[in-house]
Amino acid sequence: MLAGLTPAAWDELAGPHFYSTSAWLRFCAAEYGGSGDAVVRDGAAVPYVELTGPPALPLYRWTEQLAARGLPAPPPAGLMVGPREGYQTHFLGAPEGVPALIEELRARAAGRPCVAMYLPTSELELARRAGVTAPAVVMDADAWTAVDGWPGYLSSKKRYRIRTGRRAFEDAGYKIRHLPLADCVDLLAVPASKTLAKYGIDSEPEVERVALNSHAVHMGAAARVALCCRDGGDPVGFCLYYVGTDAIFLRWAGFDYDRLSGAAEYGNVVLAAQLDLAAELGLRWVHAGLKSYEAKALYGAKLRPVWLLDLSPDSVLNAAADQVRQHNASFYRRLSEDPRTASALDPETWRSIHEDTG
Structure with a gap:
């Protein structure tokens, strides 16, 4: 799975990129079957998985995702570059090794699609310098919040709303405890299931209990939970997170909406509590x-784009540069014209949004 490297050697390459660490890749292998693979060349590395059909997670199904955006798509079987969960793909180690990585990935793809999912702009630029020419497609916006100075760097209006939310949360009698996930898996199945139902996804609590337990089993003590309770009862909400080398990575949130008080529960449990920690x-x-x-x-989050990039030299997206550009511009425009998100766009990472065609 790690191209012959020890976990320690791999993690040195992964650095701060939690979703590229050996532990997370082992979790993905256990969760979805098969060990995956990796390329290591010239001091650089990247994981990938061989797909014989669409992957388990819908947001990784590049054929469906591109079609939903009105764009041509490669067939679903081929090499998916990056982890199978986490929505973050990085080229690890030495930037000068990226051309050799891409050359090797193309060779292993042997004419099949070779698609990198959820690349941050920094990684897109490395691929561009390595000669990848297919137009990159914005998949989503990724939220990063700086800890230093929070919440002092926010506008007075935002600070007021956060203070008001904290006060309402405390007045409602809520308490937050940080626990290992393994200590409370069974208590989280109902809020996990109800949050999925809110977004139109049918799931039984037992199914979510199994999924949560997989994190507890395969990630061990690294899987932590911010638990929201009141009056000593079962939790009304939770946030599963992982502590990386320089960031906390929020993984999963769930709430039992029938038992909430409307006291800014999401903001306090998922965001403020993790910023405090x-x-x-x-x-x-x-x-x-x-x-x-x-x-x-x-x-206070800054929103950065994450991209789909077909690394194949003969990508079907090459003939759709104008369509890709229009999609990217439309996505950016929705965020930039919304007063709630306009100031959150991280300008450096969005600078090529209108002109990126390869």
Whole structure:
């Protein structure tokens, strides 16, 4: 799975990129079957997996995702570059080794699609310098919140709303405890299931209990939970997170909506509590991931694009550069014209949004 490297050697290459660490790749292998593989060349590395059909997670199904955006798509079988979960793909180690990585990936793909999912802009630029020409497609906006100075660097209006939310949360009698996930798996199945139902995904609590337990079993003590309780009862909400080398990575949130008081539970449990913890631990960032842009922007997150890039030299997207550009511009425009998210866009990472065609 690690191309012959020891976990320690691999993790040295992975550095701060939690979703590229050996532990997370082992979790993905256990969760989805098969060990995956990796390329290591010239001091650089990247994981990948061989797909014979669509992957398990819908947001990684590049054929469906591109079709939903009105774009041509490679067939679903081929090499998916990056981890199978986490929505973050990085070229690890020495930047000068990226051309050799891409050359080797193309050779292993042997004419099949070779698609990198959820690349941050920094990684897109490395691929560009390595000669990848296919137009990159914005998949989503990724939220990162700086810990240093929080919440002092926010506008007075946002600070007021956060203070008001904290006060309402405390007045409602809520308490937050940080525990190992393994200590409370069975208590989280109902709120996990109800949050999925809120977004139109049918799931039984037992299914979610099994999924949560997989994190506890395969990630061990690294899987931590911020638990929201009141009056000594079962939790009304939770946030599963992982502590990386310089960031807390938020993984999963769930709430039992029938038992909430409307006291800014999401903001306090998922965002404020983790920012407080990150400050205590001396970390630089809280990575809040995709979706829920407005709530994350309120708490100070900067929104950065994550991209799909077909590394294949003969990508079907080559003939759709104008369509890709229009999609990217439309996605950016929705965020930039919304007053709740406009100021949250990280300008450096969005600078090529209108002109990136390869």
